[in-house]
Amino acid sequence: MNGHAVLGNVDMPTKGAMVILRSNSELDQWLAAAGGPIHFVPTMGGLHRGHQQLIRAARGAGGRVLVSVFVNPTQFAAGEDFTTYPRHPDRDIQQAADTDAVWFPTVEHIYGDANPDRSHAGSGPPIKPSLIQTLCGPWRPGHFEGVLMVMARLLERVQPALVVMGEKDWQQLTVLRQCLPALCEKRCRLLPVPVVREGDGLPCSSRNSRLSPSQRRQAALLPQALGDAEAAVQAGERRSAVLEQLVRARLDATELRVDYAQLVHPLTLQPCPHLDGVALLGVAVHVGPVRLLDHRFLLSRQPIIAIDGPAGTGKSTVTRLLAARLGLLHLDTGAMYRAVAWLMLENRQPIRSDAALQQLLETMELRLAWGDHGQQVICINGVDVSDAIRLPRVTATVPRVAALPQVRQVLTRQQRAFGQQGGLVSEGRDMGTAVFPNAELKVYLTATAAERARRRAADMTQRGQTPPPLATLEAQIAERDHLDRTRTEAPLRQAEDGVVVATDGITVEQVVDDLEELFHQRVPRGAEPWANTEPVA
Structure with missing residues (x-):
């Protein structure tokens, strides 16, 4: 200018x-x-x-x-x-x-x-x-x-x-x-x-100008105390009372007058008795005539986003794009169930729980990898089945396979293993209710059966397949919804603290934009350990 x-x-x-x-x-x-x-x-x-x-x-x-x-x-x-x-x-x-x-x-x-x-x-x-x-x-x-x-x-x-x-x-x-x-x-x-900080770690604030040199040196102990809490979390501490007292004791020792040191949930701002995922440790102190705020987002693991919903709502596409935008891994759990369905069809395994299925599950090697262009590659027993699991016969078999307790137990165990370190966006039908109940963001994507049938037909055409009439696809989708919602093993349902996002009439990019905003209401941009933030001066 x-x-x-x-x-x-x-x-x-x-x-x-x-x-x-x-x-x-x-x-x-x-x-x-x-x-x-x-x-x-x-x-x-x-x-x-x-x-x-x-x-x-x-x-x-x-x-x-x-x-x-x-x-x-x-x-x-x-x-x-x-x-x-x-x-x-x-x-x-x-x-x-x-x-x-x-x-x-x-x-x-x-x-x-x-x-x-x-x-x-x-x-x-x-x-x-x-x-x-x-x-x-x-x-x-x-x-x-x-x-x-x-x-x-x-x-x-x-x-x-x-x-x-x-x-x-x-x-x-x-x-x-x-x-x-x-x-x-x-x-x-x-x-x-994200917060911009001075060279001594203190957040930039208009009130900083009112601090004398000695008060400024005293105030710089505030971010240091929060750093101590972060180090304690990295060492395995999860109790909020311990983390809060650690910060308060460090600040009391410097003669800073502390209003509070509290660990709260980022979205609800309610107290967190135990750190599981992401929480905000907020502090307010008085330095001379000035009241200063600072906070640190503490992570016991990297965040998890769980996206559930019926078939055909665009979960896989949305999950892949959102994961890429946030720099998280895409865990396509639906592809895992498809891979097992493909394996059962290849082995002519009846769709029922029995000893033969248990043997098949115990000996299978299911591997998820990421291709050169960010696409997820699914291999089972050394065979790349990324395309084969999208065939109509596999699609028609998946609901019955996913309803088998033995299959769900094995795959749920594998999915939870992925989630121990976090840093992923998962999609399926019970991600927010059964697999990752402590996910930072739980989303339930939905759309009308007619819209999902139209999308299924377009996807099949793009893959070189001939889709059946839309009425047939819509009936198949309605039947699958019924099976998913009424099965006894992990039925499809919205998590109580989940967010419903209807995808009819809006683009995939708009859906991803909305989910990114929801994510950043729970996990600030400045708290992303995998993201680049502005360096201090």
């Missing part, structure tokens, strides 16, 4: 110049002339490297980038640092160099003539009480209601296609995701950005 201009009763500045907006009318004029989607970065000023990372993310997503600078009074309690919060508008303009416009609204611009004291916080969107029972909730009553109120007003006025926010305050991000109408109703999309 080359300089900046103030928008008044003049034409829009030439392309490449940042616009400074100081009234609602100037904002409305800029929005009307901007054209295309608006990507919005709401801030309270005191911009730093963390904010610059948000701006880069907004810029990288395309569209025009708007940054707001507004210190919101409704989220500060009496005695908190509202009056001393860093306010440096000229410096903020410099820090927002890659922005199309910076908006400096006043209290009147946001709240009108009403006095926006904390008594008005109830006029915002309703908040889920469970989300503010832990972490900062008990320590800052009314804070999150004030955040919701101001964000609802900001988004209503800007109407952005994308809002970009940091993961530094994970509780705030979670409250907004689950309670802000614009996000819940998908009127705009939220792009979370």
Whole structure:
């Protein structure tokens, strides 16, 4: 950007110049002339490297980038640092160099003539009480209601296609995701950005500027204490009480005043008595006049995504694409059952549980590998059956084979072995209920029988096979659904804490986008040990 201009009763500045907006009318004029989607970065000023990372993310997503600078009074309690919060508008303009416009609204611009004291916080969107029972909730009553109120007003006025926010305050991000109408109703999309840290490990924060050199050295012990907890997890510790006390003891020894050190579930923000998968260890401390937050996501294993649903809903395609996007392994459990069905057909093994089947299962060697182009290769007893298991005769046999207790016991044991280290996306019919009940994300994909029949016919045609009439395929699908749902061994059903995603009328890419967003509500981008994040300064 080359300089900046103030928008008044003049034409829009030439392309490449940042616009400074100081009234609602100037904002409305800029929005009307901007054209295309608006990507919005709401801030309270005191911009730093963390904010610059948000701006880069907004810029990288395309569209025009708007940054707001507004210190919101409704989220500060009496005695908190509202009056001393860093306010440096000229410096903020410099820090927002890659922005199309910076908006400096006043209290009147946001709240009108009403006095926006904390008594008005109830006029915002309703908040889920469970989300503010832990972490900062008990320590800052009314804070999150004030955040919701101001964000609802900001988004209503800007109407952005994308809002970009940091993961530094994970509780705030979670409250907004689950309670802000614009996000819940998908009127705009939220792009979370990982925490950016200083060279000493402390998260970038506007409040850091208020620390003296000695207080800054003291504050740097906060991320070190969280690192100790992470090391304890790597050494095998899983008890939340031990992890919380370890952090608190380290901070107490440095004379930092600790509000809390809590291990909670990332999505529900409820306490985790035992670490199994991914959890958030959040800490708040006081350093001199400043209250600082930090957190660490602790992983006892890499995350697991379990995708269930009836046949023909696109599970395999969605799972493969989602795994590739997240850098996780694709565990195609349906292919495992198909491989066993193929083996039984090849050996003329009757579809029933008996000693001969047990012998077949005990001597088979089932191997899953990944080909040069990311495709899953299925080998059984040294034979590549990746294509053969898709033949119609195998497809017709799979439901009866999968219902055999002996088969399910053997394959479930193999699947759980894959899941011990995590880091996979699995698909099948009982992944979230029987195989991986502690998966971070459980999805139940569904679609109408007519839509699934159409997809099956298209898939068969693509493979060079001649599909039967759609009515026949639809009847076969309905029969398979009935068998899968009524069998006594691991029947098809949605996990109680699973998310239903209907795939009718939407593209595969849209489904994958939705699942990626659901995943990052549970596992932040900054917590992915397999992902590249911005290095510290």
